[in-house]
Amino acid sequence: MYQVGIDIGSSAAKAAVIKDNEVIRTLLLDTGFSSRKVADTIYTTLEAEGITKENTTYVATGYGRISVPYADNIVTEITCHGKGSHFLFGENGTVIDIGGQDTKGISLKNGRIMKFVMNDKCSAGTGKFLEVMTNRLGVTPEELSALARNGNEITISSMCTVFAESEVISLIGKETPREDIAFGVIESVVNKVVSLLAQVPNDKYFLTGGLCEDNYIIERLSKALNAPVTTTPLARYAGAIGAALAC
Numbered sequence: 001m002y003q004v005g006i007d008i009g010s011s012a013a014k015a016a017v018i019k020d021n022e023v024i025r026t027l028l029l030d031t032g033f034s035s036r037k038v039a040d041t042i043y044t045t046l047e048a049e050g051i052t053k054e055n056t057t058y059v060a061t062g063y064g065r066i067s068v069p070y071a072d073n074i075v076t077e078i079t080c081h082g083k084g085s086h087f088l089f090g091e092n093g094t095v096i097d098i099g100g101q102d103t104k105g106i107s108l109k110n111g112r113i114m115k116f117v118m119n120d121k122c123s124a125g126t127g128k129f130l131e132v133m134t135n136r137l138g139v140t141p142e143e144l145s146a147l148a149r150n151g152n153e154i155t156i157s158s159m160c161t162v163f164a165e166s167e168v169i170s171l172i173g174k175e176t177p178r179e180d181i182a183f184g185v186i187e188s189v190v191n192k193v194v195s196l197l198a199q200v201p202n203d204k205y206f207l208t209g210g211l212c213e214d215n216y217i218i219e220r221l222s223k224a225l226n227a228p229v230t231t232t233p234l235a236r237y238a239g240a241i242g243a244a245l246a247c
Contacts, residue, residue, distance in 0.1 A: 002056040005243025006042055006071065007080065008064030011100030011127060012210060013038045016084075016240035017051060018247075025049070026237050035064025043070055057247040061239055063101065075246045077239060078106060078116050084242030085206050086111040088235055093204035094197060096221070096229070097238070098211050100127040103193055107200040117199045119192070126189075127210055129161050133185045136168055137178055144182050145216035151183030164188065186220060194224045207231040208238035 003018040008031060017025035027045060029038050039060075046056075053070060060068035061080040068074075085095045086108055095106040103126050107114040119126065134144050154176070158164040171181050197205075205227055211217050212235040222229045234241070 002051050003244040003247040004046065004051065004056050004058045005080065005084075005240040005245070005247070006039065006058060006060045006065075006068055007062040007077075007237070007239035007243055008035050008039060008060070008067065009100050009239075010063045011131070013042065013062075013064070014237045014240040015042045015046070016237045016244050017046065018241070018244040023234065023237075023241060023244075025051075026234070026240070028236070031064065035067035036069070039064070039068040039070075059243040059246045061243040073246065075243055078104065078113065080239045080242030080246060081208060082106050082108055082111075082113040082116075082242065083245045084238035084240070085208060085235075087241055087245060088208075088232060088238060089206045089230060091204060091206075092202075093206055093230075094200050094202040095206050095208055095238075096193060096197065097208045098127055098189075098193065099209055100131075102126060103196060105197045105200040107202065115200050117196055119196055129164070129189060130185070130211075132161055132165055133168060136165055136172075137181060137185075139178070139182075141214065145186065145214055147179045147182035148186045149216050151177070151179035151181070153187075154180045154184040156184040156188040186217060190217070190220045190224050193221065197225065203227050205229045206235070208235040210236055212236050 005016045007014045013029045013031045015027040058071045059073045060071035065074050092109050097104040103119045106116045158167050212231040
């Protein structure tokens with residue numbers, strides 16, 4: 001039997017297929033306008049590979065979890081990210097999940113969730129904040145980090161994404177180097193994440209979500225937290241892996 005976890009976030013939809021306690025397949029798609037449509041795409045894609053309703057159990061999680069009509073069960077994001085992170089890292093520590101609309105900190109001990117925190121409704125400190133800023137600067141996320149690595153210290157002080165964007169527009173108008181603006185944008189995210197994690201402090205952290213392959217952000221988080229931040233490319237699928245394990 002296959003175990004399939006489907007994590008439909010506000011920006012990206014992820015799926016993980018587990019068999020015999022091993023991740024054998026992952027899928028990553030843009031969520032787009034319809035969570036139901038992307039859920040159907042995941043189903044038909046896996047069905048074409050022989051992973052069907054007859055030999056599979058499905059669990060859905062994430063922002064669009066109620067839009068997966070073929071799911072056998074629905075499980076909360078926190079539970080799934082905890083399970084997936086313990087599967088990937090197998091250690092005690094705090095999970096940092098920087099998602100499209102929210103950022104989560106989850107304290108794990110012996111595979112159990114001890115405490116969790118989430119940011120408020122503002123998108124500052126999330127993937128959406130970075131998306132808005134990269135669009136404003138006309139760069140990709142990878143280019144943003146490359147620019148920031150060579151930037152000088154500058155502060156984006158606004159706590160709100162809308163006001164922060166206005167601040168960036170003002171800096172652009174003053175012909176502030178893009179490298180400096182990029183540095184300020186990423187430091188703004190890092191500082192907001194670190195402020196959130198003060199509620200779940202630890203001596204070891206695990207980064208999940210879409211930024212898990214951004215080495216510059218990992219470096220800045222590690223420095224700001226004064227503790228190692230570990231990750232792996234599979235950590236992007238932590239929620240989906242946890243959902244699969246919940247089958």
